[in-house]
Amino acid sequence: MISRLRGNVLEKDLEDATIDVAGVGYRVNFSTLTLGKLPADGQPVDVRVRTVVREDAFELFGFLTKAEEDLFQLLTAVTRVGPRLALTVLSGMEVPELVAALSRGEVARLSKIHGVGKKTAERLVLELKDKVKNIHLEAVARGTAPAAASGNRSDLVSALLNLGYKQPQAEKAAEVASEHLGADASFQALFREALKALRSGS
The missing domain is CATH 1.10.150.20 (5' to 3' exonuclease, C-terminal subdomain)
Known part of the structure; x- marks a missing residue:
């Protein structure tokens, strides 16, 4: 079973990312929060992996910690x-x-x-x-603490940039999401609202 992957981020989608390891691309599912923390395309990454095998699927689920x-x-x-x-x-x-x-x-x-x-x-x-x-x-x-609500916007912009959006697009989408849901909304809710704004061209 695959338990760890070390390579480069090939591309990222809304729910998964493909990691290139020595020329082989592995599609790995991540949580929204972790996906937003992955390096930009082409950058090195080291992720922990859990392999789930079913009759109709062979899936990888990834984690940074x-x-x-x-x-x-x-x-x-x-x-x-x-x-x-x-x-x-x-x-x-x-x-x-x-x-x-x-x-x-x-x-x-x-x-x-x-x-x-x-x-x-x-x-x-x-x-x-x-x-x-x-x-x-x-x-x-590990000294890890929950992200403060006030930090959600910067985290949101960073996550959108990591998905390939340009800085102006990411900042505008983050602003729209905050206006619609309030700055104290959860990161996940803000992330979904920002993606909705980007798709609609708001």
Whole structure:
């Protein structure tokens, strides 16, 4: 099984990226947050990978940190949570923030993640509340903290630039998203709104 890839970013899409390793392109699925942190096309990258094999598919899921990978593993062990839904959850909050929400049993907050309903949020809390403690400790040890709302805009612009948009386009889309949703909206919500603005030419 593939567990790690070290090469260059060949191209990025909205949900995945292709990594060129010695002339072989590997398509890897990432969370929205992690995808936005990947280097620009042509730049070197080193990612952790989980391989998921099914009868009809052979998929790779990528992560930049062990904490994110470990949390992905815990999420996919939850009843009726597959790898795609796990990435959706990871797209909603930074790892330390997500771990905190799970450990505190914040069902309402988890339910606000796009694609995660109340029942799923309740299952996540029920099954992971105690299991995420070690990940939380690692996140704290790494000095990682949840991104402040005020920093969402700069992170958003950076993510859009990494997807190949020009600086003026990225800044305008970030401004439109902030105006529509408010500056304190989650990164994921702002990211989706910015992409919608870019597609509509706003």
